[in-house]
Amino acid sequence: MAPAEPANGTTDGTTDGAADVELVGVGVRYGSAKAPVTAVEDVTLSVAPGEFVVLVGPSGCGKTTLLRLVAGFERPAAGTVRVRRRVGVVFQQPRLFPWRTVAGNLVFALARHGVPRAARAARVEELLxxxxxxxMGRRRTWELSGGQRQRVAIARALAAGPPVLLMDEPFAALDAFTRExxxxxxxxLADGTGTTVVFVTHSAEEAVLLGSRVLVMAAGPxxxxxxxxxxxxxGPGTDVAALRGAAPFAALRAEVAGAIREAAALS
Ligand SMILES: Nc1ncnc2c1ncn2[C@@H]1O[C@H](COP(=O)(O)OP(=O)(O)OP(=O)(O)O)[C@@H](O)[C@H]1O
Ligand SMILES: [Mg+2]
Structure with missing residues (x-):
């Protein structure tokens, strides 16, 4: 996505030429020149192909800002951002085409990514x-509940089969059963397809269940x-549902929850 350019001279050894996503010393500022808001400062982060990285931290600590940077919607005020492969995004709020049906939204994504016309209908049903x-393919998106709309947004992101998937609290609006x-x-799916994921959540349980690595952020800046x-x-054969009851799960969840509390106190 981003043009290949050398990282600046201040890399600290954590960078890896083969990373899918690489942020080095990144800062983002919002607001006017007179009243700048430093949203994130000096963030260095490298995500390897196939890694599932989860960002957690208190509200306002810059989780969405980091995803927007990786997606290319934001430019850093400092540092460098490199993204080596195509990125798909699921936002905090679903953004669908209201003039298309549910299926129409998915077909649009499939067509854009070269899925042959004859294969689209079956793929739409599979994704739904x-x-x-x-x-529910024939429904209009405005006939759906918020949680249903978010699920269409998730299906649309999966339809495009992006090698790098960015997800910003995608399950926050869902009922507990659907969320699980x-x-x-x-x-x-991510493990099976080797998709690289950067995922934002407030839930320590979700972070531990999904992530191979959890990064805990603090605010101010x-x-x-x-x-x-x-x-x-x-990987193959893993019973993900059973992990919730596995012995190390509770300890890891407590560790992440504790780290979030500490980070919130730092902010
Ligand atoms: N467009 C904007 N203009 C000015 N400030 C902004 C803008 N977007 C975000 N900010 C500020 O940047 C900081 C980081 O915001 P961001 O949305 O990245 O936080 P977050 O960690 O995703 O929070 P939440 O958990 O509530 O979604 C916050 O202080 C926020 O107020
Ligand atoms: Mg956010």
Missing amino acids: GLVGLSG RLQEEVRT GRIAGEVAVPLPR
Whole structure:
């Protein structure tokens, strides 16, 4: 996506030429020149192909800002951002085409990414099944609940099959049952396809279930305050639902929850 350009001379050894996403010393400022707001400062972060990185932290610490940077919607005021492969995004608020049906939104994404016309209808049904909306393809998006709309947005992001998927609290508006099912689907799907994911959540449980690595951010200014590695099993044959009850799960969840509390106190 971004043109290949050399990282600036201040790399600290954490950078990796093969990374899908690489941020070095990144700062983002909003507001006017007279009243600038430093949203994030000096963020260095590298995400390897196939990694599932979760960002957690208190409201306002810059999680969405970092995703917007990686997606190319924001330019850094300092540092460098490199993204090596095509990115798909699921925002905090679903953004669908209101003049298209549910299926129409998905077909648009499939067509844009070269899925042959004859294969699209079956793929639409498959995607709708994945997000629990089977048979809803003919609905208008404004006839759906907020949670249903968000599920269409998730299906649309998956339709495009992006090698790098950015998800900003995608399950926050969903009921507990649907949320758990989609957590399991997204983890299995990402691991199965080797998709690189950067995922934002407020939930320590969600972070541990999904992530191979959890980055804990603090605010004032937004920065990465700590990291928790999640050495839970991944890949083919993993029973994701069963992980919630596995012994190391509770301890990891408590560790992440504690790190979030500490980061909030730092802010
Ligand atoms: N367009 C904007 N103009 C000015 N300030 C902004 C803008 N967008 C975000 N900010 C500020 O930048 C900081 C980081 O915002 P960001 O949306 O990245 O936080 P967040 O971690 O995603 O929060 P939340 O958990 O509430 O979604 C906040 O202080 C916010 O007020
Ligand atoms: Mg946000």
